[in-house]
Amino acid sequence: MNFLLDDFLPYQLSTSSNAVSDLIASEYKSRFGLKIPEWRVMAVLGTRGASTQRHLVEATLMDKVTVNRAVKNLVDRALLDRSPNSADGRSHHLLLSSTGRDLYGQILPAAQAMDKKIMAVLSAEEKAELAAMLAKIKKSADTIARA
Template structure:
């Protein structure tokens, strides 16, 4: 049987764990700004960010784009819709689904948050040189692409 202390020491060196901890720390620091200024939770902001970036999407497309559980996406969409920040429009290609879009009010908040998000990104990654940031971004993209190949939900 493995010594539990040895397992904890190995956990700290486990790259997926490090990535998760770093991701949570970054998300939480940014999320506090969204929550305090705009009353948005992390899933709600992710939905708004993807819709603001990509335009109208079905809930299924939004779930794939945010890499969030469909229940979390559904709750976020309902909360945003209740606040008048998101609307459902008929999907002409599939009568069973809707396209989700930011309303004018949602687009206005998205427009106010994006400069804050970019400012926070600058502060959080100021410790990295520009070439390190570019390398880090490429590495994250490579890890994400590889993880997607092994995602049982994608198959």
């Protein structure tokens, strides 16, 4: 069997994702004191509003332990507010606190600038094609996982 790791899609996606995440992580850590999971939680809450931890796991595709740790750190830093979930007494609604919204407002332009810098190697058409292809791949994986 002739297997080339560099041509294996999961390897390509993982190494590309890790390279981008590591680049961004160094900036978030040095400028804002956040790790990538913490930023992902803040980004979901910043764009989608209040959420439960279970929904954060689904939205970020991170495991429960990673999300739990990120939420705890953000609550400890007063970047998130927690309120009881009347529909499920075992969970809480989480949302960005005032301090969290302020920090999110500082991070978002930096995140967008880094995204623009990274994606500058692609034309507008290539960006659209990449987004469409990644959506198709994710849909395919989701369909196979449900089967």
